[in-house]
Amino acid sequence: xxxxxxxxxxxxxxxxxxxxxxxxxxxxxxxxxxxxxxxxxxxxxxxxxxxxxxxxxxxxxxxxxxxxxxxxxxxxxxxxxxxxxxxxxxxxxxxxxxxxxxxxxxxxxxxx
Amino acid sequence: xxxxxxxxxxxxxxxxxxxxxxxxxxxxxxxxxxxxxxxxxxxxxxxxxxxxxxxxxxxxxxxxxxxxxxxxxxxxxxxxxxxxxxxxxxxxxxxxxxxxxxxxxxxxxxxx
Numbered sequence: 001x002x003x004x005x006x007x008x009x010x011x012x013x014x015x016x017x018x019x020x021x022x023x024x025x026x027x028x029x030x031x032x033x034x035x036x037x038x039x040x041x042x043x044x045x046x047x048x049x050x051x052x053x054x055x056x057x058x059x060x061x062x063x064x065x066x067x068x069x070x071x072x073x074x075x076x077x078x079x080x081x082x083x084x085x086x087x088x089x090x091x092x093x094x095x096x097x098x099x100x101x102x103x104x105x106x107x108x109x110x111x112x
Numbered sequence: 113x114x115x116x117x118x119x120x121x122x123x124x125x126x127x128x129x130x131x132x133x134x135x136x137x138x139x140x141x142x143x144x145x146x147x148x149x150x151x152x153x154x155x156x157x158x159x160x161x162x163x164x165x166x167x168x169x170x171x172x173x174x175x176x177x178x179x180x181x182x183x184x185x186x187x188x189x190x191x192x193x194x195x196x197x198x199x200x201x202x203x204x205x206x207x208x209x210x211x212x213x214x215x216x217x218x219x220x221x222x223x224x
Binding site: 032042043046089091093098102104105 | 116145154155156157160168170203211212213214215216218
C-alpha cells in the first residue's frame with residue numbers, strides 16, 4: 001500500500017522548453033487512457049485521451065504517447081508556459097466500464 | 113462549455129454528523145461518479161452510478177455512504193456518520209458515450 005502524505009515526483013522546466021511527463025499503468029487489458037491536469041484546490045481537468053489502438057495522439061501543444069509493450073504513457077507539452085504548472089495524472093480505464101484508475105501524479109513547475 | 117458543478121465548495125462538520133454533497137452532472141451524460149482525494153494523495157474511486165443504480169463501488173464506499181439521483185439533474189453523496197478520516201476533497205464526475213470523464217471543482221469536507 002501507499003504511505004500517508006505521498007511525495008509527488010516533481011518536474012521543473014524553464015518557460016518555453018518542452019516537458020515530458022511519464023506514467024506507468026498497471027492493467028495490460030486497459031483500453032483507454034486519459035491525462036488530467038489538477039491545479040491547486042481544483043478538480044482534475046481533462047487534457048487529452050488515447051485509445052489502445054493508437055500509439056500517439058496530438059492536441060493543442062500536447063501529445064500523448066502510448067507504449068503498450070511496457071505499459072507506459074507519456075504526456076509531452078510543447079513550449080511550456082507558467083499556466084501549465086500543476087499536478088498531472090494519468091488514468092487508465094480497464095475494460096468493461098470499470099472505473100478509472102489514477103496514477104500518483106507528477107507536479108510540474110514552470111520557471112519563468 | 114458544459115461543466116460539472118458541485119456544492120458546497122467547503123463543508124465543515126462535526127464527527128458523527130451527516131453530510132450531503134451535491135453535484136449537477138453535465139446534462140446529457142448518463143454515467144456518474146464520486147471520487148475522493150485526501151490531501152497530498154491520489155484521486156480514489158468511490159462509486160459509479162448508471163441507470164439509477166450503483167454499477168460499481170470501492171472498498172471505501174461502506175455502509176456509511178450512499179448516493180442518490182433525486183431528480184433529473186442532481187446527484188448526491190451522503191455520509192451518514194462522518195469520521196475524522198472522511199476529511200478530503202470529494203469530486204463528482206460524469207461522462208457521456210465518448211468515455212471522457214469530466215470532473216467538478218470538488219467539495220472540501222472537513223470533519224472536526
